[in-house]
Amino acid sequence: MGKPLRLGIAGLGTVGASVVRIVQSNLSSLTLRAGRPVTITAVSARDRKRDRGINVDGFAWYDDPVAMVADPNVDVVIELIGGASGAAEAVVRAALAAGKPVITANKALLARHGVELARLAEAAGLSIGFEAAVAGGIPVIKTLKESLAGNTVTGIVGILNGTCNYILTRMEKEQLSFETCLAEAQRLGYAEADPTFDVGGFDTAHKLAILTSLAFGTEIDADAIYVEGITSISLEDIKAADELGYRIKLLGVARRTDSGIEARVNPAMVPKKSVVAQTSGVLNAVAFDGDALGEVVLVGPGAGGSATASSVIADIVDAARGHRTPVFGLPVNELMLYQKAEIQAHKGGYYVRLSVYDRPGAFAGIAKSMADRDISLESIVQHRRSNDDEAPGHTGAPQPVVLITYATRETEIRAALEAIEAAGHIAEKPTLIRIESL
Amino acid sequence: MGKPLRLGIAGLGTVGASVVRIVQSNLSSLTLRAGRPVTITAVSARDRKRDRGINVDGFAWYDDPVAMVADPNVDVVIELIGGASGAAEAVVRAALAAGKPVITANKALLARHGVELARLAEAAGLSIGFEAAVAGGIPVIKTLKESLAGNTVTGIVGILNGTCNYILTRMEKEQLSFETCLAEAQRLGYAEADPTFDVGGFDTAHKLAILTSLAFGTEIDADAIYVEGITSISLEDIKAADELGYRIKLLGVARRTDSGIEARVNPAMVPKKSVVAQTSGVLNAVAFDGDALGEVVLVGPGAGGSATASSVIADIVDAARGHRTPVFGLPVNELMLYQKAEIQAHKGGYYVRLSVYDRPGAFAGIAKSMADRDISLESIVQHRRSNDDEAPGHTGAPQPVVLITYATRETEIRAALEAIEAAGHIAEKPTLIRIESL
Structure with missing residues (x-):
């Protein structure tokens, strides 16, 4: 059994509090799964007094999360503050600079500064675990x-x-x-x-x-x-x-x-x-x-304190075992x-909902605008609005028409809709929804 | 970049051939993901001449897979022979004895000898990867x-x-x-x-x-x-x-x-x-x-050569990185x-299909057998067989009756069905299917 892995947690919102709870209540099983004891030594949040349903008395408390990073009893820094910059960014940079691996649930930070942080981590031979940053508890x-x-x-x-x-x-x-x-x-x-x-x-x-x-x-x-x-x-x-x-x-x-x-x-x-x-x-x-x-x-x-904490714990166990893969799967320079x-340039089927003036030639005009751009229609659905149920012939009033196209280019369908609008056939902006065949 | 990880593959069926194909066609990406080159040095199968759609000329060929294990140019042994004993078991035991990690897709071997093999692996500080053994390509x-x-x-x-x-x-x-x-x-x-x-x-x-x-x-x-x-x-x-x-x-x-x-x-x-x-x-x-x-x-x-091979490759990359977790998640002694x-002792809802003689009292008798054992019925479906559509009253002929019970114990529902059978209400053995609420 190796020496304990000591965690510092910055941010004690629902996810942070759940991480504390899970680590405390699964000590023996986590030790076996991680191959060494896992223990929380320090935490940081804004208000020490807030009731989070956890007891923080046994941990070193830091009002300043960056100060927590420097605590010599913290081996791994868990950043659960959130936000693309500010305190979260400062904590992660400080951890990497101090040679400490990072675990974070911060999607905004990674989306914004991911490559640079990965470069810092790689240069220092450190890992950044972020299973919790996408889709909560799903691995x-x-x-x-x-x-x-x-x-x-x-x-x-x-x-x-x-x-x-x-x-x-x-x-x-x-x-x-x-x-x-x-x-x-x-x-x-x-x-x-x-x-x-x-x-x-x-x-x-x-x-x-x-x-x-x-x-x-x-x-x-x-x-x-x-x-x-x-x-x-x-x-x-x-x-x-x-x-x-x-x-x-x-x-x-x-x-x-x-x-x-x-x-x-x-x-x-x-x-x-x-x-x-x-x-x-x-x-x-x-x-x-x-x-x-x-x-x-x-x-x-994909969310929730305890499900997201489950992903944080998986990263903790990897860190405890010294398992390390490049932050984004490949070395940063690759x-x-x-x-x-x-x-x-998107190509696919489209759902188009139009509010078409019920006038002679309107539908023919729409069909021609589509055909002119080689757009084939898979289906056309037209329901008369209920108050028009008994109206014979053309009323001139706008009627909802739904079209499903076969695969076409976004440029083509947009051009067709512009032409339809320009010709005055429709009463409102068309609704366009891409079809995902899956 | 570390030294190459050299693979020996025992068994060149659809999975084995797919592993060879993937390793050969993804050399550079695998090297990056694994942190070191991954190369196949030896293979073993029964018939060297068989056309597998792969070129085996560059590999040392072994008719005897156990002999392949001993090849000093093999670092990791991949067992894709299959079967709970025989050659597959011999290969895995030989590999662990020789201090070589094992990757296998062999569910039968693990189900039968898993604990013992895990003990051998643990004693030797080796891993046994078996992502491919369950649910094919799904991790x-x-x-x-x-x-x-x-x-x-x-x-x-x-x-x-x-x-x-x-x-x-x-x-x-x-x-x-x-x-x-x-x-x-x-x-x-x-x-x-x-x-x-x-x-x-x-x-x-x-x-x-x-x-x-x-x-x-x-x-x-x-x-x-x-x-x-x-x-x-x-x-x-x-x-x-x-x-x-x-x-x-x-x-x-x-x-x-x-x-x-x-x-x-x-x-x-x-x-x-x-x-x-x-x-x-x-x-x-x-x-x-x-x-x-x-x-x-x-x-x-859950099956197929290339999907299953995808799981074998994941284990290869873990082996290349030296990532090792206990074979069954916990140390064997734990x-x-x-x-x-x-x-x-199972408790749950049940689907019961009975072939009930259409006679006075039959249904009441069935209901009583259930009620006697505190089994509540959620629904009852009875369709008269089509040729009886116009039959009035009781025909005496067997009619299908489907019952859905609320949660009950398996002992109770079985006892009820025995009583129903003993009372002569049904023409065939009842069909009993457990309901999984999910």
């Missing part, structure tokens, strides 16, 4: 870095934000509007008072940036990711999706294409029978495609520059 | 041993045999009999000429034995597993399951209970909306329940003796 990082080592990864598709998935699931199951479900999510604590980071797709983008780097061996570039959120998804779209055999999910998608890496966050139509479509509520799901393996999908809790494929 | 072993290290695992539920899942999926989708689907599986190469090992549930039992040991920290005991196969599943059961919102899947289930570890392989009713129920065809799925994490489910290809919970 997506270890799977990508270690289990898929023999694969050329060709694609990743993931539901990476529980808040959005909760809202979309509620909208579908209860036939409620986006606004109603968002308010409910806020009431339940699943969404922040300012929900932009989640519903705007930015949280998903941070996580996707990390997965993309691991999957394709590229430097992280969070800004290269195309981002659409779910705020424009209407109940009408949810209903139409259902009718056509799809569900709408906010996905992070990354794929190798001829023109580079296509990485995007967008609401997508996914076939109902896929595992991703079946992933409901606050759960996350990540599907990996590898050339040797084929597709493997992991489903589980990471390729990110070759971005523009969203305009 | 279930690493997830259990490493990612769930901070959890007390409470349960495992898995679809671990692609042959059975293929047959059950076909039966449901095409409304065909077990025999027809088995013949089809044999024609497609998914099932052996003698399918007993698969359809009898024994293959699933070997895999479950390994997972159970990892999950609960117990010595492997394949004989402690209760096994029922799928040969008695009729199309009638599949249809009734569908009507009641379930699918029938052959599951490996292991749970901690008050009376010990309940480990069993049986066809089970699973709710249609669960990920496990959605896993169709030759795919596998494994759901883990951990106290910190909650439930995580992994879905992917593994507990397996405390078996008898199947009679």
Whole structure:
């Protein structure tokens, strides 16, 4: 049995408190799994007095997390403060400078400064564990870095934000509007008072940036990711999706294409029978495609103190055993520059919802705009609005029309929609949702 | 960059040939991921001349795999011969005796001799990698041993045999009999000429034995597993399951209970909306329940040369990096003796299909037999056979009746069925299928 691994934990929110709880209540089993005792020696948070349901009396307490890093009784620094800069960044830099391995759940920090931090870690021969940074308790990082080592990864598709998935699931199951479900999510604590980071797709983008780097061996570039959120998804779209055999999910998608890496966050139509479509509520799901393996999908809790802490513990055990792999799977100097494929180059099927003036020639005009750009339609759904049930002939009023296209280029479909709009056939901006065949 | 890791591969079937192919075509990426070059130096198989789609000229060839182990240019021995004893066992023992780490896909060997081999490996400070032994390309072993290290695992539920899942999926989708689907599986190469090992549930039992040991920290005991196969599943059961919102899947289930570890392989009713129920065809799925994490489910290809080889490669990379964890997660001496919970102690819901004589009092008698043992019925489905559609009153002919019980003990439901049989109410042996609530 080796000497104890002594942990310093910066940040005692729900995840930090759960880590303390798990380490304390599983001492003997952790010792056996880690091959040596694991013990917490120091912690840091803003308010010592706050009731966290844990006893911190046995730990050295630091108001300043950077000071904690310097504690000679801390071997490994666990950063659970959060945020792309500020205290979290200072703690991680201080740890690496002091020759101490880092474990973090901080997706924003990695998405922003990941490559530089990896360079510092590598130069110092240290590890940065971040299983908890993506998809909470689901072991997506270890799977990508270690289990898929023999694969050329060709694609990743993931539901990476529980808040959005909760809202979309509620909208579908209860036939409620986006606004109603968002308010409910806020009431339940699943969404922040300012929900932009989640519903705007930015949280998903941070996580996707990390997965993309691991999957394709590229430097992280969070800004290269195309981002659409779910705020424009209407109940009408949810209903139409259902009718056509799809569900709408906010996905992070990354794929190798001829023109580079296509990485995007967008609401997508996914076939109902896929595992991703079946992933409901606050759960996350990540599907990996590898050339040797084929597709493997992991489903589980993507957030929550104790699930996320479970991932932190896995990193602690790896650190205790001295297991170390390059931060992003490859040595930093081998990471390729990110070759971005523009969203305009995206090729796939599309769901298009139009509000079409019910006038002679309108539909023919729309069909021609599509045909002119070689866009083939797989299906067309038109329901007359209920108050028009008995209206004979053309009423002139806008009618919802849903089109599903076969695979086409984003440039083509956008050009077709512009032409349709310019011709005055539609009453509102068209809704465009990419179809993910999975 | 360290010195090369030199591999000796015993067994060049579909998995072995795929390992050779992947190592040869990913040399540079594997070197980066492993931190050192990985190279194949020796191979062994029965027939050197056989066309395997790979070139073996560059490797030392051994007709005798045990002789290959002794080759001084072999650092790690990869055993892909298969079988619980014979050559496979000899190779693994020779490797451990020679101080060489082992990687194997051999579930039968581990289920039978796992504890003893782990003891030998531990004494010699060697690893035995066996990611490929369970669920093919899905990283279930690493997830259990490493990612769930901070959890007390409470349960495992898995679809671990692609042959059975293929047959059950076909039966449901095409409304065909077990025999027809088995013949089809044999024609497609998914099932052996003698399918007993698969359809009898024994293959699933070997895999479950390994997972159970990892999950609960117990010595492997394949004989402690209760096994029922799928040969008695009729199309009638599949249809009734569908009507009641379930699918029938052959599951490996292991749970901690008050009376010990309940480990069993049986066809089970699973709710249609669960990920496990959605896993169709030759795919596998494994759901883990951990106290910190909650439930995580992994879905992917459970067989096939290249998917399984992907898991072998993951073990090779771990070996190259010198990453070593105890074979079954804990040091051998810390593994507990397996405390078996008898199947009679199982508690859960049941699906019961009876062929009931359509006579006065029959149904009342059945209901009383259930009530006498405090068994509550959740639903009762009775469809008159179509040729009896217009028969008024009791015909005396046997009619299918399906009952779904609330949670009850196996002893109680079995006693009730014995009483029903003894009372002469039913024309055939009852069909009993456990319900897995997931």
